[in-house]
Amino acid sequence: MFPIKDNIPCRTTPVMNYAVIVITSAAFLMQLAEPAGGPSLVEEYGMIPSRITDPSKEVTVVVEQGYVMTPLGPQLQQVTREAAPAAVPAILTMVTCVFLHGGWMHFLGNMWFLHIFGDNVEDRLGHVGYLAFYLVGGALASLVHLLSEPGSTVPTIGASGAIAAVMGAYFVWYPHAHIKAIVPIFIVLYPIVLPAAVFLGIWFLIQFFQGAASISGTQAAGVAWWAHVGGFGAGYLIAGLLGRTHAVRETNPARRADVDSLPSIRFRRPR
Template structure:
């Protein structure tokens, strides 16, 4: 999780972590977030190994752990908006887009690519199933975290 395959790989990962990670950390707390992030990376790696047991390609990067952060963000902040570049002809406009759309499209792209990668053990160069496993892990843990930390209300009547 601490090595990357080049500058573009690490910059892309850190951009997603910068956009989504601080809010998830604020909600979970520093120690819980650290444990969550590291476990997300482990679960993501296990998802990749399970779906690609014969692969001889080494995997590097924090993408699986960061995918867990994305899944958690979607659950913890379902109505938030993310500034996103939108193509308008030859120009790009920066517009707020619901995070559910951005992250939903990202997840669908990972799922589609992951299914296509099942064609062989050495297809591609991206661990799509690590992304999928990390995202699902993050969403489930965030859901459980929210349920555990919801304020309880009691009626006097």
């Protein structure tokens, strides 16, 4: 499922959410401009778990790779070098990694989810509170990934964990919001409206079961699923401690009508 919009208007301009998107975009453009083969921002600012748990462990990166023919058939050969040292204390990379991404789809998908869900959470927390929440959520998501793979030498990057924290808070504060989403059914993209609690609940379960599969070995590594799970859980708990909001005030009839005009799944609100 891919979200298109929600029906909850903001009372204030989400300037901090925009600022996070701009800063993350600037960091991604810097990544694109890096020369191939040299030290990268991912090496310097990405979170490499072993740098925190075992600083003496050597970290290498692949510079070149390809297949060569041998008497036993094609064999993968790699040229590696020692990774560039972290540009900040290793513990801080749990936060700096949030601003880096691994490609266009990774970057665009994350920024779109942040655009959809971040504005209302900022509206609830205020500008400064939202920034603190975003950074803490990202750090806690990194911590959960660190605990799941403490000896890994693979850099962890991406805003997904911090955005998952935002989604966890949205789940608590706006459970009855309506999310307009696109659901792929075979080759057709089908638009539908779901309560936020259902949309986010399904998203969380997907992350959880993918994470479980990665631990069991039935799912190939490559995505930090437990960072997503940890971020969502952190956001849920923090929002719960700050106070639950059961009712959603929908003060923009045009926006509500636009979302509600599609097929929807609805649940009765508790009295």
